[in-house]
Amino acid sequence: MTVKRPAAPMRTLMGPGPLDIHPNVYRALASPVIGHLDPAYIEVLDQIRERLRMVFQTENHLTQASPGTGTSGMEMCVANMLEPGDRVLCCVHGYFGARIRQMAERQDAAVTVLESEWGMPDDPARIEAALKDGGYKVITLVHAETSTGVLQPMDDVVRLAKSYGVKILLDTVTSLGGVDVKIDEWGIDAAYSCSQKCIGSPPGLAPITFSERAVEAMKQRSHPVRAWYLDAQLLDEYWTGHKYHHTSSSTLNYGLLEALNLIEEEGLSNRIDRHLRNHRALVAGIEAMGLEMFVAPEYRLPSLNTVRVPEGIDDAKVRGYLLETFNLEIGGGLGAIAGKVWRVGLMGYASSPERILFFMSCLSHSLAAQGHATDLKSGLAAAMDTHEKNRLP
Amino acid sequence: MTVKRPAAPMRTLMGPGPLDIHPNVYRALASPVIGHLDPAYIEVLDQIRERLRMVFQTENHLTQASPGTGTSGMEMCVANMLEPGDRVLCCVHGYFGARIRQMAERQDAAVTVLESEWGMPDDPARIEAALKDGGYKVITLVHAETSTGVLQPMDDVVRLAKSYGVKILLDTVTSLGGVDVKIDEWGIDAAYSCSQKCIGSPPGLAPITFSERAVEAMKQRSHPVRAWYLDAQLLDEYWTGHKYHHTSSSTLNYGLLEALNLIEEEGLSNRIDRHLRNHRALVAGIEAMGLEMFVAPEYRLPSLNTVRVPEGIDDAKVRGYLLETFNLEIGGGLGAIAGKVWRVGLMGYASSPERILFFMSCLSHSLAAQGHATDLKSGLAAAMDTHEKNRLP
Numbered sequence: 163m164t165v166k167r168p169a170a171p172m173r174t175l176m177g178p179g180p181l182d183i184h185p186n187v188y189r190a191l192a193s194p195v196i197g198h199l200d201p202a203y204i205e206v207l208d209q210i211r212e213r214l215r216m217v218f219q220t221e222n223h224l225t226q227a228s229p230g231t232g233t234s235g236m237e238m239c240v241a242n243m244l245e246p247g248d249r250v251l252c253c254v255h256g257y258f259g260a261r262i263r264q265m266a267e268r269q270d271a272a273v274t275v276l277e278s279e280w281g282m283p284d285d286p287a288r289i290e291a292a293l294k295d296g297g298y299k300v301i302t303l304v305h306a307e308t309s310t311g312v313l314q315p316m317d318d319v320v321r322l323a324k325s326y327g328v329k330i331l332l333d334t335v336t337s338l339g340g341v342d343v344k345i346d347e348w349g350i351d352a353a354y355s356c357s358q359k360c361i362g363s364p365p366g367l368a369p370i371t372f373s374e375r376a377v378e379a380m381k382q383r384s385h386p387v388r389a390w391y392l393d394a395q396l397l398d399e400y401w402t403g404h405k406y407h408h409t410s411s412s413t414l415n416y417g418l419l420e421a422l423n424l425i426e427e428e429g430l431s432n433r434i435d436r437h438l439r440n441h442r443a444l445v446a447g448i449e450a451m452g453l454e455m456f457v458a459p460e461y462r463l464p465s466l467n468t469v470r471v472p473e474g475i476d477d478a479k480v481r482g483y484l485l486e487t488f489n490l491e492i493g494g495g496l497g498a499i500a501g502k503v504w505r506v507g508l509m510g511y512a513s514s515p516e517r518i519l520f521f522m523s524c525l526s527h528s529l530a531a532q533g534h535a536t537d538l539k540s541g542l543a544a545a546m547d548t549h550e551k552n553r554l555p
Numbered sequence: 556m557t558v559k560r561p562a563a564p565m566r567t568l569m570g571p572g573p574l575d576i577h578p579n580v581y582r583a584l585a586s587p588v589i590g591h592l593d594p595a596y597i598e599v600l601d602q603i604r605e606r607l608r609m610v611f612q613t614e615n616h617l618t619q620a621s622p623g624t625g626t627s628g629m630e631m632c633v634a635n636m637l638e639p640g641d642r643v644l645c646c647v648h649g650y651f652g653a654r655i656r657q658m659a660e661r662q663d664a665a666v667t668v669l670e671s672e673w674g675m676p677d678d679p680a681r682i683e684a685a686l687k688d689g690g691y692k693v694i695t696l697v698h699a700e701t702s703t704g705v706l707q708p709m710d711d712v713v714r715l716a717k718s719y720g721v722k723i724l725l726d727t728v729t730s731l732g733g734v735d736v737k738i739d740e741w742g743i744d745a746a747y748s749c750s751q752k753c754i755g756s757p758p759g760l761a762p763i764t765f766s767e768r769a770v771e772a773m774k775q776r777s778h779p780v781r782a783w784y785l786d787a788q789l790l791d792e793y794w795t796g797h798k799y800h801h802t803s804s805s806t807l808n809y810g811l812l813e814a815l816n817l818i819e820e821e822g823l824s825n826r827i828d829r830h831l832r833n834h835r836a837l838v839a840g841i842e843a844m845g846l847e848m849f850v851a852p853e854y855r856l857p858s859l860n861t862v863r864v865p866e867g868i869d870d871a872k873v874r875g876y877l878l879e880t881f882n883l884e885i886g887g888g889l890g891a892i893a894g895k896v897w898r899v900g901l902m903g904y905a906s907s908p909e910r911i912l913f914f915m916s917c918l919s920h921s922l923a924a925q926g927h928a929t930d931l932k933s934g935l936a937a938a939m940d941t942h943e944k945n946r947l948p
Contacts, residue, residue: 165816168602170586170809171595179802180588191584191806193563195573195757197884202564209561229759230623230784233801237784265783358802364588366622366759366804388781390658391623391630406889408626409572409751411759413584414807416563423558491590496799 177493232356235368257309362510447545570886625749628761650702755903840938
């Protein structure tokens with residue numbers, strides 16, 4: 163008997179992730195499967211740790227990849243940083259900030275929520291007013307809110323956390339590898355990301371890093387970490403002590419290492435410049451077409467671009483049309499802004515001008531199908547001009 | 556700049572897992588990465604659920620793959636089945652039973668431990684004596700103890716759990732796909748496995764299944780599940796409701812589906828017979844060589860064979876020699892039996908006669924290097940004769 167296999171479609175992925183990956187990463191995924199304690203594999207783990215320190219811009223010892231998706235990294239940070247009763251200030255201005263809050267509540271932490279408008283970053287003045295209250299152990303922030311496309315300015319919040327002696331737990335899911343994430347310079351205590359966005363490998367792993375003082379605090383906990391699978395110290399005993407904890411996936415980790423090697427070869431700052439350049443080209447094009455961005459210029463996240471759905475346009479219909487007609491995936495809005503924005507990812511290998519021009523052309527075509535005219539010609543010209551003007555050195 | 560890449564060695568994997576995978580599975584891992592909500596991917600998830608029901612021999616609705624390794628499946632079962640204060644009887648006769656217990660303690664469940672000798676299954680009489688005490692909500696059992704190579708006989712424990720109204724949480728990490736796992740017939744309420752053993756794909760996913768009454772109990776919980784990432788109901792809303800929860804890895808799930816399709820094509824009962832046949836051949840060979848099995852014949856697990864390390868032999872030296880000289884990985888003992896046994900996996904695609912003969916030859920050679928003579932000629936003849944005698948219909 164022969165079973166019918168599903169045909170995997172060849173999409174162009176321009177949503178919030180996964181994104182298209184470099185052919186070298188596909189090749190790495192096909193590496194022979196090897197054991198999680200094989201000496202050759204331990205070398206792979208060591209190299210991943212070294213490269214992750216490079217993208218996180220940190221010297222932190224406890225830097226590794228959690229054996230799950232970005233959400234596992236979020237839970238690893240939350241569950242290891244908080245104990246029952248710990249006061250935590252959760253800053254929420256999007257779907258993922260709210261998810262951190264939910265996780266913190268499941269740790270029975272004493273959660274205070276600071277809600278801000280979706281599409282805006284956290285306001286340092288409001289954070290300070292909350293911190294003045296005193297007694298907070300941790301503040302949770304989203305550096306790059308994947309649901310809204312907002313990049314949180316860090317200088318003020320970093321200064322506040324220092325002066326109030328509060329540890330920062332930071333979501334860098336959509337920034338790491340495409341936008342500066344300065345763990346040591348900012349004094350971040352716990353941060354997580356994912357493998358499939360600006361890093362450029364498939365989903366399934368979550369880079370994480372903890373400061374030395376965060377590790378010290380873990381060692382002083384009065385309650386064991388509730389998540390055995392995501393216990394940072396047990397994981398560290400595997401990554402650096404080579405003591406069995408879980409059966410690490412060589413498939414995913416060879417893929418991750420290759421993606422990190424590509425970052426090393428490109429140079430992190432070149433890569434960050436490339437993300438910014440393509441972001442500017444897309445924004446110029448979108449606006450010249452007659453469409454609007456959701457986020458104000460000073461808070462835009464280069465890797466994830468939120469475009470307003472024009473009045474009277476059926477969001478789901480547009481996305482369905484793009485997928486069926488052009489094999490092109492973009493993201494819809496989540497939560498409070500469902501149906502109101504499109505989320506257009508330009509990340510990692512897939513942050514490239516040909517994808518921008520392809521997306522604009524397809525979007526224009528599918529809006530026309532709903533009777534909404536755009537100035538595609540001006541849009542394409544503006545995108546290409548802007549790309550040219552932002553040429554890398 | 557070009558970075559030096561690590562060369563992935565081509566091993567023969569005969570430890571506790573991962574095992575060598577079928578070339579089709581490698582091909583599936585190279586499938587184009589697609590989005591976690593792509594309609595084409597939803598079909599893949601549906602097919603995985605259907606095939607997992609076939610290997611678990613169940614009609615359970617909540618049957619899926621947890622987004623992590625087998626240990627994530629263990630935690631998913633423990634965290635969703637237990638609430639603080641719930642009485643649970645943890646039966647421990649090996650490393651993995653002890654791990655379940657640790658996880659149950661981290662849920663603040665009221666844990667009673669029933670310890671048995673490593674290398675023996677649980678004794679129904681002792682279980683009954685414990686259950687008579689009353690008030691247990693859950694009993695945790697290890698169907699196939701990966702640390703010792705013991706297969707737990709299920710009839711008596713299943714009868715006891717029924718008569719005392721206790722739910723069974725079952726570890727099937729090393730049995731699913733290679734040994735009968737009769738979830739519905741046995742009345743199991745929660746079971747988990749992993750992708751990289753008898754199922755035959757790489758590590759990174761954990762098949763799980765929950766009975767309808769287990770799901771009902773989850774809905775009545777007074778405390779939310781502490782693990783957000785592994786909350787069975789949130790995961791079900793993704794797998795069957797297609798509501799975003801985590802970014803499911805198409806890479807791993809295409810691989811898993813292909814491995815499950817290979818099981819469907821072989822036929823589950825043929826596959827179970829093949830595992831038994833190769834196990835018998837290995838045991839006959841090992842004993843004819845003059846070596847001893849660790850587990851009594853009636854309790855041996857066909858997929859994972861524990862061989863006693865002969866007196867005076869340095870276990871680590873043998874395993875190092877096999878790896879360096881023959882690129883052959885076998886497992887060492889864990890915990891109480893570290894240094895005392897070798898763990899030899901014959902699982903999935905890699906349960907095959909050529910691996911048995913290769914292993915025996917290499918083992919004999921490396922024992923000779925430590926001055927320990929074995930009768931390899933008789934061993935090989937016995938293995939081949941036994942393989943021939945157990946021919947499949």
